Amino acid sequence: MTGQQAGAGRKSTVLGRKLGGELLKLRDAQGLTQPQAARHLTATQTKIAKIERGVVPVRDPDLHALCDLYGVERADATRDRLLALAKADRERRRAKGWWEEYTDLGDLLEYIQLEAGASSVRTFQNQLVPGLLQTPEYARAVAVADDVWEDPDHVDQFVAARVGRQARLTDGETLELWAVLSEAVLRQQVGGPTVMQAQLERLLEVSAMPNVKLQVWPFEAGAHASMSGPFVIVGFEEPASTDVVYVETASSRLWLESEEDANRHRGLFDSVRRKALSPEDTRARLSSLIKENR
Numbered sequence: 001m002t003g004q005q006a007g008a009g010r011k012s013t014v015l016g017r018k019l020g021g022e023l024l025k026l027r028d029a030q031g032l033t034q035p036q037a038a039r040h041l042t043a044t045q046t047k048i049a050k051i052e053r054g055v056v057p058v059r060d061p062d063l064h065a066l067c068d069l070y071g072v073e074r075a076d077a078t079r080d081r082l083l084a085l086a087k088a089d090r091e092r093r094r095a096k097g098w099w100e101e102y103t104d105l106g107d108l109l110e111y112i113q114l115e116a117g118a119s120s121v122r123t124f125q126n127q128l129v130p131g132l133l134q135t136p137e138y139a140r141a142v143a144v145a146d147d148v149w150e151d152p153d154h155v156d157q158f159v160a161a162r163v164g165r166q167a168r169l170t171d172g173e174t175l176e177l178w179a180v181l182s183e184a185v186l187r188q189q190v191g192g193p194t195v196m197q198a199q200l201e202r203l204l205e206v207s208a209m210p211n212v213k214l215q216v217w218p219f220e221a222g223a224h225a226s227m228s229g230p231f232v233i234v235g236f237e238e239p240a241s242t243d244v245v246y247v248e249t250a251s252s253r254l255w256l257e258s259e260e261d262a263n264r265h266r267g268l269f270d271s272v273r274r275k276a277l278s279p280e281d282t283r284a285r286l287s288s289l290i291k292e293n294r
Contacts (some may be wrong), residue, residue, distance in 0.1 A: 015089035017244075017257070022082065024052040026070040040069045053255055055110055057090045075244045103209030105154075105161055106239050111246055111253070112165060120235035121175060122269050124226045126182040128190075129199060131162050132169060133179065133206055134212075139163070141191030169211065178213040180272050186216065186289055204286040207279065214286050215276040225271040233265050 022286050027037055034048045041047070041062055050056045063086050064079075072079045105112070115121065123130050129138060139162040143155045168175040185201075205215040217224060232246040245256035245265045256265070277285060 015054075015056065015085060015092055017242075019058060019085045019089055019188065020054040021257070022085075023058075023066060023070070023240075026039075026066075026072065027052075030070050032069070037066065037069060041065055053257065054089075057093055059087065069153045105157060106159070108158075108253075110255075112161060114234055114244060115165065115168070115175075115248075116177060117236065118234045119173075119237040120178070122178045122233040122235070122266075123231065123268055124180045124272055125185055125230045126226070127185065127188070127230065129181070129185055129203065130179050130232075132166055132175075132177055133203060133212075134162055135195070135199050135202050136163055137195045138190055141195055145190075169206070169209065174211045176211050178215075178269075178273070180215045180217060180269070180276050182217050183219045183285075186286070193293060197290065200286055200293065202288050204290065206281060207283050207286065213279055214282055214284045215273055215279060217272055217276045218285065221275060222265040223273065228269045231265055231268070233262070233269060 037048045038045045051058055067079045136159055139159045143149045143158045149155045205273045206212050234244045243262040245261050247254040
């Protein structure tokens with residue numbers, strides 16, 4: 001997959017998230033819950049949650065019904081603005097994204113779509129190499145070790161989608177990636193010595209890219225502010241767009257979209273990146289590990 005192919009038809013969820021955020025504020029202002037909104041639409045609470053997160057487009061009849069419930073009058077300019085925003089979002093979504101052929105990835109598709117419309121990603125990882133930097137062999141070893149992926153075809157889709165995402169680092173609208181990795185990530189033998197050696201070499205290679213900043217939190221640095229777990233901060237170019245924080249656990253994937261959550265995780269990231277090895281020292285540490293493993 002070339003960079004041009006990956007960039008073509010890339011969809012952004014920013015308009016949908018903006019619409020969803022406004023609908024959430026209107027619902028909160030009325031003191032209503034998601035289940036109450038769902039009953040009004042004769043829909044599920046999951047649908048309301050996805051509308052408010054901008055995951056799914058909103059049809060005009062549903063938007064009118066929600067506006068009625070939230071006290072937005074038919075003649076109110078707010079309703080017209082929301083309808084125009086919903087229409088623009090639907091038009092932006094019509095273009096097919098490359099990831100849509102991977103139908104067996106479940107909730108991971110939501111993150112892939114979000115990342116595809118992003119301008120920056122900042123991440124702290126204490127167990128795994130970030131997906132954007134994984135070699136195919138490393139990605140396969142991760143998938144095989146995960147009980148979720150029992151079907152070999154699903155493993156193949158997982159690997160192909162992970163490799164497809166990496167075109168964002170080199171396509172015409174390059175993604176800015178800043179990753180801080182615990183040294184444990186570099187020493188965990190995912191897939192065995194051969195796979196790990198190639199992965200270390202890949203990290204050294206991409207660390208020289210102008211849009212990639214890679215840092216390592218070394219063992220000798222001790223405790224840090226993000227020991228509670230990994231996270232990803234996804235940023236967007238559009239004015240007034242709030243960063244989205246993505247946290248993945250063994251049983252769920254969490255999307256934190258409030259400004260408070262974004263500020264908290266930006267602070268955590270700044271804390272670890274300030275005290276981690278510099279990009280130059282990180283490259284030296286990677287080179288040393290590569291030699292050590294030969």
